Amino acid sequence: MSWLLGQLAAGLRVTGAASVAYLGSVILLATALVPATLRTVQLFTRNDNGWLEVVVELLRIVLVVAMIALGRNWSATDVFAGSQWAAVGRDISHAWRSGWAGILLQLTVVTALALIFNAAFEYAVTVDRTTTLLAALNVDPAYAHRTTDAVTFAVKNLIVIPVYLMAMMQALHITGTR
Numbered sequence: 001m002s003w004l005l006g007q008l009a010a011g012l013r014v015t016g017a018a019s020v021a022y023l024g025s026v027i028l029l030a031t032a033l034v035p036a037t038l039r040t041v042q043l044f045t046r047n048d049n050g051w052l053e054v055v056v057e058l059l060r061i062v063l064v065v066a067m068i069a070l071g072r073n074w075s076a077t078d079v080f081a082g083s084q085w086a087a088v089g090r091d092i093s094h095a096w097r098s099g100w101a102g103i104l105l106q107l108t109v110v111t112a113l114a115l116i117f118n119a120a121f122e123y124a125v126t127v128d129r130t131t132t133l134l135a136a137l138n139v140d141p142a143y144a145h146r147t148t149d150a151v152t153f154a155v156k157n158l159i160v161i162p163v164y165l166m167a168m169m170q171a172l173h174i175t176g177t178r
Contacts, residue, residue: 018163038052040151042056091174
């Protein structure tokens with residue numbers, strides 16, 4: 001039972017460390033701001049063009065690469081070095097072989113925390129509350145539903161998804177110290 005509790009506590013530590021590492025990095029926040037902004041505009045304008053989706057996903061790849069590079073203290077040239085990426089693969093393989101059950105439990109905690117955050121945020125930010133806020137600001141509340149969607153997904157794309165990715169990378173020993 002103590003191993004199980006230890007892994008659950010490790011999931012909390014991984015989430016906390018990931019939050020501090022991500023939110024404490026101006027580079028990562030700025031990198032995540034671009035796809036989050038594009039996604040927000042996409043949802044508000046109801047733009048369903050595929051090209052915008054491609055751009056958002058490509059920028060997410062850039063964010064993941066930046067997380068790995070910063071988490072491993074790589075220089076800009078290291079990002080393009082195959083040996084660095086081979087080391088990432090070896091570290092993931094070693095972490096998985098030596099502790100896959102613990103990694104799964106830690107990621108379960110991270111997932112549960114993300115779901116709780118999402119539920120609390122969606123409870124707090126509703127169409128009715130957005131309508132009331134827009135009316136109080138003398139803004140036409142006709143777009144309250146779009147505004148609620150845009151704000152919800154802005155927070156998810158700027159905070160929830162990047163922190164989850166960072167926690168996953170730390171649990172798999174890709175970034176951070178263990």
